[in-house]
Amino acid sequence: MRNLSDRLLAATYAQESAEVFVPIVKLTHSDWTESVRWVRDTVALVHGGETYSPFPFDLALPEDKDEGFPVLRFSAQNVTREIIGQLRKVRNEVLGEVSWVLAATPDVVEMGPFEVQITGIEYDALTINGVMTIEPILEEQFGFLEMTPSVCPGLF
Template identity: 30%
Template sequence: MAELERAESPDALIWFLTITHPDIGEPIRIVSDVFDYVLGGETYTAMPFDGRPLTDNDQMPAAELVVSNVDRRVGFALERSTERAIIDLAVYSSADFDLSADPRTEIGTASRVYGFGRFELSDVEVTVTQIRGRVTLPDYTQEPWPYMRATQDRFPGLFV
């Protein structure tokens, strides 16, 4: 990772983000570039975003994520839902892709430089221009008890 982040490095780091949420349906796949990419048979839509590696200190690993708010459904789902979105982030080198193709495709099998998966997006702030949130591991010691709420969607028989 340090070698690829050097200013003299001929390769760029490309960030791939997957957001899954029960209120959205299909996962949202975006790439931090101005061109679409195909990775592992899935198409990632071009949308530059601000992602950072997780912290590496005595605290629980965390990072801040800022994505452009280009689809109102995503912002509404993340802001109003009782469920948290699940974040998967992977970083690849531009050397692993055919940069002359549109969309960009893998050359052979791309190897991940950095990444994390199954993290939660919490403390979500949605504005007209961006969605900002904190990426963390689930902290079950901070969950309210009981964890599951008796809502009409989960327990329709209670609300007859």
């Protein structure tokens, strides 16, 4: 069960609320001089001492299935050409962090942070689309030992 702040719960259950629940995304890559930080809002947001720029994007949450890895699907409007320039240079995955916060209290993370890995991006003149794999550590090779009789005698 996820612990949510009293402020978010009150806003969720209220008939009307001025609270805005926004996702923030931070993308990093070893070839970039600085990370890309977005907030889905019309104004910039400061979270953890870093400024997140307003950017038109959507995130689709993972489907509730037992099979496969959970993935977030994202779509962003291709409004600035500098992002495409950065993405064209990338030859391996882009790492990221996705969180949801209330705009009034941006340093309180309501949901997340989720570590994500972007391995494929498609773009055209209007949109940028991609898939963010949540918890990419699940794809890592486990251990360095081999299952041999000398290492694991109980298996043989």
